[in-house]
Every structure is written in C-alpha cells, then in structure tokens.
Amino acid sequence: MARPFDVHAVETKWQEHWATEGTYEVNNDDPREHFYSLCMYPYPSGSAHQGHIRNYTFGDLVVRYQTMRGKAVLSPFGFDSFGLPAENAAIKARSHPRIFTEARMAELRSSVERLGAVYDWRRLVVSHDPTYMKYAQMIFLTFWRAGLAYRATAPVNWCPGCGTVLANEQVLPDGTCERSGDLVERRELEQWFFRITDYAEELLNDLDGLEWPERVKVMQRNWIGRSAGVEFDLPLVSDPSLALRVFTTRPDTGFGITYAVVAPEHPLLEHLTTPDQREAVDELVTRARAASELERTATAEDGSLAKRGAFTGSYVRSPFTGAEVPVYVADYVLGNYGTGAIMGVPGEDERDFAFARAYDLPVVRTVAPPAGHEGAYGGEGRHINSGFLDGLTVAEAKAEATQFLVEHAEGHPTVNYRLRDWLISRQRFWGCPIPIVYCDSCGIVGVPLEQLPVLAPDDVTMDQTGQSPLATHPGFRDTTCPQCGGPARRETDTLDTFTDSSWYFLRFADPFTPDRPFDAVQAARWMPVDQYIGGIEHAILHLLYARFYTKALVDVGLAPGLPREPFARLFTQGMIRLQGTKMSKSKGNLIAPERYFDTVGADGLRVFHLFVGPPADDVDWTAQTEDVIEGCARFLDRIYRLATSDLAAREYDASRDDAVRRAVHRTIAKVGADLDRWSFNTAVAALMELLNVLTRWAYAENTVSTATFDEALDTLLALLAPMAPHLSAELWERRHPDEPSVHLQPWPIADPAWTVEPRVTMVVQVDGKVRARLDVDPEITEESAHAAALAHPDVVRWLDGRAPVRVIVRAPRMVSVVTR
RNA sequence: GCCCGGAUGGCGGAAUCGGUAGACGCGGAGGCCUCAAAAGCCUUUACUCGCAAGGGUGUGUGGGUUCAAGUCCCACUCCGGGCACCA
Numbered sequence: 001m002a003r004p005f006d007v008h009a010v011e012t013k014w015q016e017h018w019a020t021e022g023t024y025e026v027n028n029d030d031p032r033e034h035f036y037s038l039c040m041y042p043y044p045s046g047s048a049h050q051g052h053i054r055n056y057t058f059g060d061l062v063v064r065y066q067t068m069r070g071k072a073v074l075s076p077f078g079f080d081s082f083g084l085p086a087e088n089a090a091i092k093a094r095s096h097p098r099i100f101t102e103a104r105m106a107e108l109r110s111s112v113e114r115l116g117a118v119y120d121w122r123r124l125v126v127s128h129d130p131t132y133m134k135y136a137q138m139i140f141l142t143f144w145r146a147g148l149a150y151r152a153t154a155p156v157n158w159c160p161g162c163g164t165v166l167a168n169e170q171v172l173p174d175g176t177c178e179r180s181g182d183l184v185e186r187r188e189l190e191q192w193f194f195r196i197t198d199y200a201e202e203l204l205n206d207l208d209g210l211e212w213p214e215r216v217k218v219m220q221r222n223w224i225g226r227s228a229g230v231e232f233d234l235p236l237v238s239d240p241s242l243a244l245r246v247f248t249t250r251p252d253t254g255f256g257i258t259y260a261v262v263a264p265e266h267p268l269l270e271h272l273t274t275p276d277q278r279e280a281v282d283e284l285v286t287r288a289r290a291a292s293e294l295e296r297t298a299t300a301e302d303g304s305l306a307k308r309g310a311f312t313g314s315y316v317r318s319p320f321t322g323a324e325v326p327v328y329v330a331d332y333v334l335g336n337y338g339t340g341a342i343m344g345v346p347g348e349d350e351r352d353f354a355f356a357r358a359y360d361l362p363v364v365r366t367v368a369p370p371a372g373h374e375g376a377y378g379g380e381g382r383h384i385n386s387g388f389l390d391g392l393t394v395a396e397a398k399a400e401a402t403q404f405l406v407e408h409a410e411g412h413p414t415v416n417y418r419l420r421d422w423l424i425s426r427q428r429f430w431g432c433p434i435p436i437v438y439c440d441s442c443g444i445v446g447v448p449l450e451q452l453p454v455l456a457p458d459d460v461t462m463d464q465t466g467q468s469p470l471a472t473h474p475g476f477r478d479t480t481c482p483q484c485g486g487p488a489r490r491e492t493d494t495l496d497t498f499t500d501s502s503w504y505f506l507r508f509a510d511p512f513t514p515d516r517p518f519d520a521v522q523a524a525r526w527m528p529v530d531q532y533i534g535g536i537e538h539a540i541l542h543l544l545y546a547r548f549y550t551k552a553l554v555d556v557g558l559a560p561g562l563p564r565e566p567f568a569r570l571f572t573q574g575m576i577r578l579q580g581t582k583m584s585k586s587k588g589n590l591i592a593p594e595r596y597f598d599t600v601g602a603d604g605l606r607v608f609h610l611f612v613g614p615p616a617d618d619v620d621w622t623a624q625t626e627d628v629i630e631g632c633a634r635f636l637d638r639i640y641r642l643a644t645s646d647l648a649a650r651e652y653d654a655s656r657d658d659a660v661r662r663a664v665h666r667t668i669a670k671v672g673a674d675l676d677r678w679s680f681n682t683a684v685a686a687l688m689e690l691l692n693v694l695t696r697w698a699y700a701e702n703t704v705s706t707a708t709f710d711e712a713l714d715t716l717l718a719l720l721a722p723m724a725p726h727l728s729a730e731l732w733e734r735r736h737p738d739e740p741s742v743h744l745q746p747w748p749i750a751d752p753a754w755t756v757e758p759r760v761t762m763v764v765q766v767d768g769k770v771r772a773r774l775d776v777d778p779e780i781t782e783e784s785a786h787a788a789a790l791a792h793p794d795v796v797r798w799l800d801g802r803a804p805v806r807v808i809v810r811a812p813r814m815v816s817v818v819t820r
Numbered sequence: 821g822c823c824c825g826g827a828u829g830g831c832g833g834a835a836u837c838g839g840u841a842g843a844c845g846c847g848g849a850g851g852c853c854u855c856a857a858a859a860g861c862c863u864u865u866a867c868u869c870g871c872a873a874g875g876g877u878g879u880g881u882g883g884g885u886u887c888a889a890g891u892c893c894c895a896c897u898c899c900g901g902g903c904a905c906c907a
Contacts, residue, residue, distance in 0.1 A: 002859060215824055215902070222823085222903055229907080248907060261907090305905085332905045342907050350821095351905055418906050536901085611845070613833060617826095618900085624831060627846050635845085641860090673836080682834065685844035692844090699861080763840050768888055770840060808887055814839050818887045 004637050004644075007601035011726045015113055023743065024063065024118035028510060028522045030072035036509070036526040037062045037073055038567075040534030040542070041080040041125075041501045044104040048111035050576040050583055050621070051535065053593045057609045058573060058680070059533050060117040064722035065675055068747040074526050075118060076508035078125030079105050082497045084162060084179065087430035091462050097430040098458075101128065111593065116602045116725050125507045127432070127500040132507065134453035135517035136500060137435040139549075139558065141446045144436075146556040148195045149424075151444065155265075155336075156423055158187040164427040165191060167496060168420050170541070186289075191425040192434060192493070196548045200224055200417040202564075203547055212570040213616075216539045223540050225418025230402050231339060232411035234260055234316035236272075237324050244268060244316050244327065247338030247416060250348060251405055252397030254320040255386040256366040258356065259344035261309065261328045264288040265335030272327055274313025281329055284310040288331040305351065306358040308332055318343075319409035320387065320401075330355065338416050350376045367394065422545065424496045429462045429469040431494030439481035439488040448482050454490070468492040501542055502549035505529055505566060506559065520559045532567040535575065543567070571678060574618040583621060591621055600633035603724035607632040610680040610723055635688055636727055639720070642695055643713055643731045656697060657708040658758075663693045664712045665754035671719045672747070684723065690716055710735075715748050764789040765816040766798045782809045789815035 018024060039059040042052065063075040079101075086097035086104075093100075105126070112119075125132060143149040157166045161180030165187070170178050177184050196203075204224045207217045230251045233243035244260055262269055264285045273281045309330030316327055325344070332351055333342055346356035347365040353376035356363055366386045369377035383389045388404075389397040405411025425434065433454045435447040447454055457476050462469045470476050470492035481488040503517065510522035534542075550566040553559040576583040583589055596605045608629045612619055667690040674683035694712055714735070721728040721742045732742035739745075757778060762785060764772040772794040776785065786809050789795060799819065806818040 004859095218824065219902060225906065227906070246907085250907080308905095330905095332907095334906060337906045345907090349907065351907075354905095416906075539902085611832090617833095620832085622831085624846060628832070631845055637860095677836075679834095679836085681832090682836095682844080685834075688844055695861095761840065765839085765888070768886095773840070806887060808839095810839060814888085816839080816887045820887095 003601075003633070004640050007603075008598055010730045011114075011116060011597075011602050014726045014729050015116055017729075018116075018118050019113075019121075023741075024067070024073070024075055025120045025122060026072050026074055028512070028525050032070060032072035034526055035066045035071040035073045035531075036529045037066065037075050037531045038505055038508070038529045038533065040532070040538060041078055041504050042108060043080045043083055043085070044101055044108050045085065046104045047107040048115070048593055049590050050593055050619075052108070052111065053115060053605060054573055054576065054609045054615075054619070055533060055535070056112050056115055056117040057606045058571070058615055060115070060606075060725070061610070061675070061680065061722045062531050062533070063118060064725060064743060065747070067743065068718070068721065068745060070746065074509065075120060076123040076125070077109075077112070077119040077121065078123075078504055078508065079108070079127065080497065080501050080504075081105060081127045082431045082494075082500060084428065084430070087428060087462060090430075096458060097462075098128065101430075114597055114602060115593075115606065118725075123508050123511050125504050125511065127497065127504075128430075130453050130455060132500075132504075133432050133455065135507070136432050136495065136503075137447070137452050137454060138449060139503065139517060139553070140495065140499070141435060141449075142556045142558055143194065143552060144446060146552075148198070148552055148556065149192060150195065151190060151192050153188060153190045154193075154423075155186050156189050156191055157184045158189075159184050162428075165189065165423060165425060167423050167498070167541075191423055192436075192491075194422040194424055194548070194552075196422045196545075197417060197419055199548050199551055200226070200419050201415075202551060203419075203544065206547070206565055210565060210570070211568060213536075213572050216536070216543065216570065216572060219539045220544055223419060223544065226415060227417075228413070228415045230405055230411050231414045232319065232405040232409040234318065234325075234343065234409075237315040237317055240317075242268070242271070243410070244272075244341050245339045246341045246343045247414060248343055248345075250345065250398070251401035251411075252383065252386075252389060252392075252394055253345045253348045253366045254318070254343070254401055254405070255383075255389065256345045256347040256364040257318045257320065257323075257325055257343045258346060258362045258364060259325045259328060259359075260316050261330045261333045261342050261344055261355070262312070263333040263335035263340040264329055264331055266329070266340045268341075269312065269329055272312040272314040272329075277311055277313035280310040281312055284308075284329055284331070305330065305332055305355040309355060309359060311359075319405065326361075328355075328359065336420070337418070346376060348376055348378055350378070352376065422496075422548070424499060425493040426496055427468040428494055429456060429460055431497055432500065433470065433494055434491040436491035437479060437481060437488045438491065439484060439486060441486055442481050442483045442488075445481055445483050445488070451482065456494075468494070470494070498541060498545050499549075502546045503553065505546070506550075506553070506562075517558065520561055523559065524562050528563045528566055528568040530568055532570045534570075534572065536572040539572070543570070571615070573615055574613075576619045576621055578621045596629065600629055601636075601726070603636055603727050604629060604633035607635065607684060607724055611684040613681055615678055615680055635684075635691070636724055638691060638695065639716065640727065640731065642691070642698060643717070643735065645698070657705050660693065660697060660708050660712055662754050662757065663690055664715050665750045667719065668715060668748045669750035669755050672750070675722070680723075687716065687719055687723075717742055718745055718748050721745075760812050762789070762812050763814050764792060764795050765814065766795060767817070767819055771795055771798045776812050778812045780812045782811050785809050785811040785815055789817065 037059060039055050063073050066073045081101050086101045089100050090097040140149060157171050159166050159177040159180060159182055161177060161182035166177060166184065171184050172178050175184055176182060204221060204226055207220055227249050229247055229249035231245055231247045233245055235243045246260065309328045312327045312329055314327045315324040317324055344352045344355065346353040346361065346363040348367055364385055366383055367377060367381040368384050369381060380394055383392050383397050389400055392400060402413060433456055435452060435454045437445045437447060439445050456470055457473060460469045460473045477490055477492055479488050479490050506518050506523050509526040510518040513519035513522060546566050551564050554562050554564055578589045593605060611632055612628060667686050670686040671683045698709060717728045717732050725743065728742050759775050760778045762774045762776045763770050772792045774788055774792060786807055802819045804817045804819055808816040
C-alpha cells in the first residue's frame with residue numbers, strides 16, 4: 001500500500017526525539033499530581049508478539065493521555081529475566097542463559113521502542129541484575145528473620161519435565177504442570193516456604209476495595225477458599241483418653257454422623273488400625289502415596305468412591321447421639337486440610353454419600369429435603385432426626401450445634417483456608433540463589449548483608465538430574481559459616497521467579513536511593529499503581545504473590561507507610577487468537593508485528609489494536625484482519641492529506657463554522673469520556689467521524705473558514721496524540737514549528753456551549769411504533785412537543801381519527817401516543 | 821455439577837440512564853478520475869414485499885413487565901472462561 005508520507009522516517013525521527021529529550025523521564029519530586037501506569041513485567045522471550053503490542057499500546061495510551069491531562073506519569077520498564085525457557089535453551093545450545101536472555105531483552109526493548117511506547121529507561125529493572133538480586137536476597141532474609149520464610153519437609157509437587165518443584169499455583173487442576181504439561185509427582189522434600197497463609201484473611205478482605213475486574217477477584221477468593229466451621233473431638237471407643245479431631249462446616253448435621261474418615265497421612269492412623277485390618281489399610285496408604293492427583297480423581301469419574309477407602313477396625317463415639325461409628329481411612333480426605341479427618345454425614349454431603357454407598361454405611365437424613373429428592377441434600381430446610389435441633393433452619397441449627405460442641409466435645413469455631421503456604425525453592429540454575437548457609441554447629445545461617453548478592457558462578461553444569469545445578473559445583477556449594485567460620489554448605493536452590501515480579505513495581509518507584517531496595521518515602525509518592533495492565537493469565541499467581549509481598553514488606557519494616565495493596569486499578573486485556581487458539585510463541589502460531597512496522601507503521605498498528613474491539617475482549621486474527629489494519633492506516637493517511645493540503649485560499653462561508661465547531665467539541669467530550677472508561681474502539685470511531693466531517697467540508701464544499709478549520713485540525717491532532725503519537729507529533733510540528741510538541745499540549749477541554757445541538761430529531765410513536773420524525777429545538781417544552789407531535793400529518797394519518805388515550809412526552813427526544 | 825461472562829447485518833463491533841437498533845470500520849455493489857491500473861474521491865449496502873410512494877419483520881429461543889425492551893424479570897439453548905474430593 002502506497003503511503004502519502006515516509007512512515008518509517010517520521011517514526012524514527014520522533015522515537016529519537018523522545019529518547020534524547022527524555023520526554024517521559026519523571027522525577028520523584030515532580031510537583032504535578034502523580035500517576036503510576038504499569039504494564040506487567042514481561043519475560044524476555046524475544047521480539048514482541050501481538051499480545052505485547054496490544055499491552056504496550058494500551059499502556060502507552062494511558063501514559064500519554066495522563067501526561068496531557070497535566071500529570072507526572074511514572075512509566076517504567078523492566079524484564080522478568082530469570083526463568084526456565086532461557087535455561088532450557090542454554091542447555092540445548094551448551095551456552096549460558098544470560099547470553100540468551102540479554103539478546104532477547106534487547107530484541108523486546110527494540111520492539112517496544114519501535115512501537116513508540118515511551119518509558120523512563122533510567123528506572124530499568126532486570127531480575128538477574130546483581131543489584132536487584134542483592135535486594136531480592138535482602139528481602140528474603142528479612143522475611144526469614146520475621147518468621148515469614150521457613151524451611152519444612154512437606155509433600156511437594158515435582159515436575160519431571162521442568163526438573164524442579166512447583167508451587168500449588170503452578171499445578172493445573174488435572175495434576176499437570178502449567179508450563180511443561182508433564183504429570184506432576186508428589187515428593188517428600190525439605191523446602192523453603194513463605195507464610196502467605198498468615199495473610200489469607202487480609203488478602204481476602206482487601207479485594208473488596210480494589211478496582212479490579214470482578215472475575216479476577218472471584219478467582220482469588222476461590223483460590224484463598226475461606227471456610228468457617230467447627231473443630232471438635234470424636235473420642236475413641238477403645239481408649240476415651242484419645243480422640244479424633246475433625247473439622248466441619250456443617251455442625252448442624254452432626255446427628256447424621258454414621259462413620260468417620262481419616263486421611264492416609266493422619267498421625268493417629270497407626271494407632272487406629274487393628275491387626276485384622278492392617279493389610280487393607282497398608283495397601284490403601286501405599287496406593288494413595290504413589291498415586292498422582294490425576295490417577296486419584298480418575299477413579300472417581302463415575303462419582304463412586306469405591307476402592308478409595310479401608311476400615312481401620314476402630315470406632316469413635318458421636319457426641320450428638322452417643323453412638324459408636326466406624327473409622328475409615330480414605331484418600332478423598334486430605335492430610336493437609338483442616339484436621340485431616342472428617343465426620344461422615346452421608347445425608348447432607350455428596351462425597352460422604354458416595355462413600356457410604358460404596359462401603360454400605362447407613363444414611364441418616366438430618367435436613368428434610370424437598371419431595372422426591374434423591375441422594376445427599378446440601379440445601380436449606382428444617383432439621384429432622386436431630387434431637388434438640390429438630391425444626392430449626394440450617395443457620396439456627398449451626399449456631400446451636402456449635403454451642404453444643406463447645407460445651408461437650410472440646411469444640412471451637414475455626415476458619416480454614418484452601419490457600420497453602422508458597423513453596424519458593426526451585427532446583428534450577430537460572431534464578432536468584434537463596435542466601436542461606438547450613439553450618440553443622442550453627443544450623444541455618446543467613447548470608448550477611450555485606451556479602452550480598454550471592455551470585456551463581458558461570459561454570460555450572462545445568463543438566464537436569466533432579467538436583468539443583470548449583471549443588472554440583474563444589475566451589476559454590478562449599479563455603480565457611482559466616483558466624484563461626486567453620487566449614488559450611490550453601491543453599492543450592494534458587495528462588496521462584498515469581499518472587500522477582502512480586503516487588504519490581506516498588507523498585508521502579510525508587511531505584512535511585514542507594515543501599516536499599518527502595519526508599520519507602522520515595523516509593524510512597526507513586527504507590528499504589530494507578531493503572532496496572534496485563535493478561536488474565538496472571539489472575540491468581542502473580543497478582544496474589546505481589547499483594548502478599550507488598551503487605552509483608554510493610555510489616556517487616558522495609559516499606560513503612562506504604563499502601564498495603566500494590567495495584568489500585570487493574571485492567572486485563574483480551575488475548576489474540578488464531579483459529580480459535582491463543583496466539584503464543586509456545587504454540588508457534590505467531591503473526592509477527594515487525595512486518596507491519598514498515599508498511600502501516602507503529603501508528604497504524606496501534607490504531608488497529610485500539611479500534612478492533614473492546615480492549616477486554618479477545619481478538620480473532622482472521623483473513624479480514626489485514627484489511628482492517630490497512631483501513632486504520634488509511635485513516636491516518638487521510639489525516640495526513642487533510643493536514644498538509646493547502647486550504648487557505650478557499651472561500652469563506654461563516655454559516656458552516658458553527659456546525660464544525662460543534663462537531664469538534666462533541667468529539668472532545670466523547671473521546672475524553674471514552675478513554676476514561678477504556679472504550680478505545682469508540683474513541684477511535686469518534687475521531688474517524690470528526691475526520692469525515694472535516695473532509696467533507698474542506699474538500700467537497702470549500703466552505704470552512706481557516707480559523708475554524710485550524711482549530712478543528714489542532715484538536716483532532718491533540719486527541720489523536722495518545723493513539724498515533726508519531727503522526728500527530730509530526731503534523732503538529734509542521735503546523736506549529738515554534739510551539740512545544742503536541743504531547744506537551746494540554747488535553748482539549750470541551751466547551752459545554754458547543755456540545756449541544758441547535759436542532760434535534762424528535763420521534764413520534766403511535767402505539768409503540770415510530771411513525772414520524774420532527775426537527776425540533778432541544779429546549780422545546782413538553783406542551784409544544786405534545787402539540788407538534790399530534791399535528792404532524794403522518795401522525796394524523798396513523799391515528800386515523802382515533803383519539804389518543806394517553807400521550808407520553810419526553811422532550812425533546814420522543815413523544816409516544818397511545819390509542820388503546 | 822457450581823460460579824462468572826457472552827450471543828446484535830456478510831464480518832469486527834456501536835447503542836454510557838428503558839426512549840430513532842446497526843455509529844465507526846472491513847467486505848460487497850455502482851460511479852468519478854485514468855490510455856489502463858494502482859491510489860484517491862463520491863453514492864449505496866439489516867432482511868423482506870413493492871415499479872414507486874410506502875409497508876412488514878428484525879438484537880440466540882420461549883414467555884413476561886412497560887406507552888416503549890438489544891437494555892429489566894422468568895425459563896431455556898448454545899459459546900467462552902474459571903472452579904470442582906478443601907469436609
């Protein structure tokens with residue numbers, strides 16, 4: 001497609017201009033109102049793909065728009081540069097992940113600069129930068145000393161494909177690794193954890209105050225999984241000094257207990273198992289331990305819980321009925337949730353019902369189900385078969401039953417969370433080493449601050465053997481104890497890379513103060529982030545971890561006075577799809593943005609991403625897409641031609657000026673409102689409409705006065721500036737060579753006097769159908785509208801002599817005449 | 821199974837507070853310019869009946885509320901996403 005100007009020359013000219021002028025560098029003490037705009041920290045996977053382009057187009061629009069609105073806008077950039085892909089690539093090529101990573105960082109940076117997205121590059125943050133690592137390690141040690149990091153042996157998720165353990169959040173519901181797709185194994189390992197569960201309640205409650213998409217909040221609420229209930233004792237029949245402690249959210253159904261179940265890992269299982277049941281129990285425990293999540297749940301496909309439990313031979317006594325009920329062991333009860341043991345209430349719980357069916361256990365209903373209901377009933381109803389609870393509603397009975405358990409069964413109300421502590425150890429090389437030393441005499445010792453950062457040596461063999469690559473490097477592994485000076489051994493695991501993206505936004509706010517991660521007073525000038533932009537795929541992992549870090553940093557004293565929530569407003573953009581599947585590097589179905597940079601240019605590609613649909617919606621890349629991109633470039637070309645054509649000699653007819661000026665001011669109002677509500681596609685459409693108005697008058701009728709036309713064109717360029725920054729800057733400069741750039745101009749303000757129309761169309765409905773349209777004054781009174789509507793010949797015709805029964809007047813928009 | 825979204829012309833989408841459905845763009849049709857093409861410009865484009873004037877129908881389906889429903893209510897279908905042994 002032939003363009004009327006040299007797109008490439010114009011775009012590079014302005015990109016160099018913004019870089020050399022430092023237009024978008026901003027200091028912390030800037031007196032203007034502060035605004036922090038941030039796109040999610042990218043993993044450097046090479047040159048930008050369409051998802052990046054979309055992300056940075058939105059982010060850059062926000063930055064430039066808010067700047068023109070008079071704010072000091074913080075717009076930083078950085079790289080989440082540690083991670084598995086670079087390490088795997090390095091193993092394959094017998095190279096070093098740093099080499100891959102830095103080459104790809106350069107590519108991505110070049111792409112975003114080519115897009116014309118502007119940043120304060122002085123604030124660049126890179127995860128593998130030794131300075132950043134030093135503070136990442138300092139934060140880890142501070143958390144550890146505050147008791148928020150701890151080392152424990154636990155059954156963990158081991159991914160054979162990645163050669164490392166994973167956090168719960170990285171395991172998909174089907175038990176596979178979210179990254180490699182391998183079936184995750186359970187291994188018993190000693191690992192480092194962050195005590196995120198200490199913050200479960202706050203992480204849940206603070207969601208309410210965030211301007212985030214509701215579905216992201218719902219996902220986080222589900223993930224945290226708060227459930228309030230009661231813990232109480234079921235005494236052993238054989239030894240009443242011992243009891244099985246269970247947790248339930250339905251204490252009201254206690255009269256329906258017909259059995260109890262313990263998890264295969266339960267500490268009391270050994271004691272509960274009688275000699276004649278030993279074999280069956282051992283077999284079940286062995287099977288449960290070996291089975292993956294997937295295999296376990298697969299057996300339950302048909303809803304049956306057969307073969308998933310075994311009788312222990314013991315009995316406990318129900319505090320409600322005094323009855324002796326059998327104790328089973330079953331893998332559907334989890335060892336690490338609640339007390340690892342439950343009461344079996346098949347009447348009201350579906351799993352219990354399925355288990356009772358499979359093991360032929362009695363079912364006692366305690367809540368009357370609706371007529372004809374089969375199976376377990378978990379809904380509302382009146383209690384039956386429940387002694388002192390009979391006749392009560394579920395809520396009433398819960399309160400009564402809780403009270404009873406407190407008095408008679410060592411009970412107390414408890415809250416449990418689905419959320420587990422965050423496993424942060426990774427048996428990989430390309431990450432930040434955990435700054436810990438193990439000494440035989442001193443135990444676990446933190447590396448002293450002055451010895452940070454702990455850096456991995458470069459000559460490490462990274463082959464995946466299941467142990468940390470660093471452990472195979474004696475020079476790194478063997479060290480001396482910082483406390484006693486004796487021989488010691490370093491921690492050889494690295495930190496989960498999600499720790500890096502959990503505080504980078506704070507480092508952006510103040511990378512200038514020496515000797516600390518950031519200065520709290522400086523960071524507080526920007527925090528919280530006013531607008532955070534990224535993909536929905538981070539709804540749980542990154543966004544939950546970053547919230548935890550922010551709260552913890554405040555509590556351990558590294559960020560005194562900072563807000564406890566990092567991201568005030570979140571926008572999650574849609575993804576790009578090709579033939580129904582997500583466009584991504586790993587799927588190999590990319591349409592590279594580069595090809596458009598030289599044809600339609602960065603501005604054309606930006607306008608396309610803004611115009612193609614609502615920012616939150618997915619974009620289907622189809623055969624038509626190329627045409628739409630061309631159309632966006634055509635829109636810019638028309639602006640170029642209009643702005644560079646010579647109209648000064650044209651005739652002047654002042655009668656048309658007002659109409660043009662009204663179109664201009666209505667567009668100002670529309671575009672501003674649309675940008676504020678993230679309706680970028682309609683904002684672009686409004687500019688297209690304005691251009692259509694201007695073109696029509698300027699070319700077809702030659703009647704617009706130069707002054708009005710100039711005002712209109714200048715306004716158009718200003719409104720266009722956040723969307724197509726290069727072209728608008730270029731045309732503005734040509735029109736105003738002695739003035740500051742369009743990007744430094746104030747955002748246009750609509751004059752209310754010019755946003756109202758002198759005449760509007762009023763419709764008249766007869767019995768609900770539009771039968772006439774009238775051109776009226778917008779200030780028309782109800783009476784005049786009423787009279788004018790009934791006098792209209794079309795209305796008279798449609799009334800056909802019938803008298804209106806009712807007339808509803810909504811001047812000046814509409815009159816509704818009813819005859820029936 | 822549960823919880824969220826969503827369904828509007830040939831296509832992407834618009835309609836912000838219950839008040840002119842289809843803005844804007846893509847694609848299509850016709851025209852101007854040109855030796856011709858490209859580019860550009862102009863007209864037209866929901867479906868349908870009609871020569872026309874002018875009607876009728878129409879926002880996934882079926883009901884309802886209302887003078888008036890894409891928008892609100894009830895039931896359902898399909899699509900997308902999340903959750904799903906957490907007691």
